[in-house]
Amino acid sequence: MRRYCLITPCRDEARYASRTLDAILRQTAPPASWVIVDDGSSDATPRILAEYAARAPFIRVLRRPDRGDRKLGGGVIDAFYTGYDTIDPAAFDYVCKLDLDLDLPPRYFERLMDRMEADPRIGTCSGKPYFFHGGPPPAQVRFPLDDTSALTSEMLADDNSVGMIKFYRTRCFEQIGGFVRELMWDGIDGHRCRQLGWRALSWDDPELRFVHLRPMGTSHRSWWTGRVRHGFGQWFMGTDPVFMLAAATYRMTRPPRVVGGLAMLRGYLGSMLRGHPRYGDDAFRSFLRGYQRACLVRGRRRALAELDARQARVWDPERRPSAPARDGAGAARAAG
Incomplete structure (x- = not known):
């Protein structure tokens, strides 16, 4: 089975949204469902999402009220769970938290699932992000990224999937209690995987390299x-x-x-x-x-x-899921 669900929290991504939407529509292994949560956008993001949802029946758009500004860390995960709580996780073999500022190779998800099927202990994995230095990315990117001379690697470690595109075996995601609603949610999860015997990985292979249209760590301010x-x-x-x-x-x-x-x-x-x-x-x-x-x-x-x-x-794929670790420090105690 290769049923996977994408869940995308986004806010004011009109500059990049079409690139990511087109990249998903080009996938050789498309998602069974894609829930996009618009977290109060004030730009053209809602219009772009509506246009693509009308074209692709697996896209479903939810909208949260505008709270006035981005709320990083916990706010991203709040929006993620607005989407996740509308699905039946048991209906999907994999679930992915996906940002709306990426350009992906067309066989990206196919290749990830190949690797996860070859190693049942892999709980979460990803490729590696690169960004174009010295200017905006070109309108079209030639994949696979064999030549990275015009690109800068974000140099993220191999011991976790990357935060902007976290692809999870659903059973593993449920076992670790999901994401905490705090900064570093995208670091805690990988270590929780290993604590329970799962493997968390990312690979810098040309076929899995992708373009981050807004480099990690730049913040929406600086x-x-x-x-x-x-x-x-x-x-x-x-x-x-x-x-x-x-x-x-x-x-x-x-x-x-x-x-x-x-x-x-x-x-x-x-x-x-x-x-x-x-x-x-x-x-x-x-x-x-x-x-x-x-x-x-x-x-x-x-x-x-x-x-x-x-x-x-200690790996036990049949272990009962942890209590949701969504509320930060207090809930984390329950998840342990």
């Missing part, structure tokens, strides 16, 4: 805001301080050079000094820090391979 927000999210998740310093140092080598890493440290240290709350699952934070320290000592690739091998003994 690069600085996006990177500070990421540092806050790392604090909330429970990231080890030494690992955070190493990650920020590495990020200084990527655009925007130096200041991006400094902004991450500001978000993390500022949250620490203010005593901001953390993800409310002590066992999860201990699991996370053990893995992060192993990455520092043995390297991420070796540490990930060793952890995945150890966690195979």
Whole structure:
């Protein structure tokens, strides 16, 4: 079975929406259903969505009232669950949280499902995002992305699916309790997968590379805001301080050079000094820090391979789903 459902929270995406909509309509393995949640757009997004919904019977558009501004982190997941709560998860083998600012190769979902069928422990996976440097992306992108000379990789780690296109085995998504309504929801989920014995992966293969039309971390305000927000999210998740310093140092080598890493440290240290709350699952934070320290000592690739091998003994695809972890720190305790 290859029934998958896309769920797309969006707001004011008129600049990019048609690119993503066309990319999905070109898929060799199209979705069984696509629920798009317009989170109060004030631009031409509703008109564009209506036009495509009239053309493709599997597209269904829901609209949330305008709250005045983007609400990052929890707001994105609120909108996601507005769509997710309207479906029967048991009717789909896979579910995907998909952003509306991407351009994808036509065999993207077909290839992901091939890999998941070959390894039943893969709970979530994705390709890798690239963006065009030095100007806006061209009107047409030639896939697969064998030549990346005009592109910049967002250099995301291999140990999770990427936040803008999280493709999940539905059974795994239900077992981990879904997404938390906080920043770093897209980091917590992958570690929760491994905690329960599932594998979370992304691959930098030409056939799975895709274009992020709005680079990650730029925020809807600025690069600085996006990177500070990421540092806050790392604090909330429970990231080890030494690992955070190493990650920020590495990020200084990527655009925007130096200041991006400094902004991450500001978000993390500022949250620490203010005593901001953390993800409310002590066992999860201990699991996370053990893995992060192993990455520092043995390297991420070796540490990930060793952890995945150890966690195979706890994997149980028939385990009862966790209580929904949607409400941040408090619900996270129940999910643990």
